[in-house]
Amino acid sequence: MTGASAKPARRMATRRSATHDALLDAVEAIMHEEGYAALTSRRVALRAGINQQTLYYYFATMDALLLAAYRRRTGAMRARVEAALAQERPLHALWACFSDPFDAALTMEYLALANHNEAVRGETVAFGEQLRALQVAAPALSGLLPPDAPAHPLGLVMALTWVAHLMGFEATLGLRGGHQEATALAQWALGRVEP
Structure with a gap:
């Protein structure tokens, strides 16, 4: 794609941090307490103590976070x-x-x-x-x-x-x-x- 219709690449976090690790910890805590079906970006972000938009700064998709x-x-x-x-x-x-x-x-x-x-x-x-x-x-x-x-x-x-x-x-x-x-x-x- 060229010109004005091309979307700029989304900026993503590139290195591990306390927030990155808190998100992974939140995934496991929710899975252990409620099962994998309870995993949503909103619940993981809440458990990690961040907003949902920040989660997507670290991981482009929920699948990327789960992986x-x-x-x-x-x-x-x-x-x-x-x-x-x-x-x-x-x-x-x-x-x-x-x-x-x-x-x-x-x-x-x-x-x-x-x-x-x-x-x-x-x-x-x-x-x-x-x-x-x-x-x-x-x-x-x-x-x-x-x-x-x-x-x-x-x-x-x-x-x-x-x-x-x-x-x-x-x-x-x-x-x-x-x-x-x-x-x-x-x-x-x-x-x-x-x-």
Whole structure:
């Protein structure tokens, strides 16, 4: 486009700031307390203590804001998984990493959002594959099972992850039946693989 009909490019914030981080924090707080469906630009701005127009100074669209919040969360989760894999007993550390009820509730909300948001879905798949590749390549996991074991350590990691996430999510709902037994079974299995 040329001439008077061309719109000037909208000025956007280019670097992270306290306001930028407050917006990402607001997204997660609303998701945790009320679910992803409660996210609107107005509610996020109010929660962050800014006006709605300022939100759009930092993020051109709500999708861009949601994606930024999700990327921050997956970056933090990747750092936690890498730290767990560096521990002397990585499976025990991964169990602790994935069994936090607060994290489980947010994970479930992001998964629900991914079901309806193509950009977040793409990020979810890419992040999941990155985590699995990281775990497959982790030297700490390679020698956990005997060479004749019928499974790869990744299968054990995934099973523990799923159980930990599900228990964390149930705990946020107030459902705790069977959790002590499942934890005891997980601890027993972990103790056999990682004494």
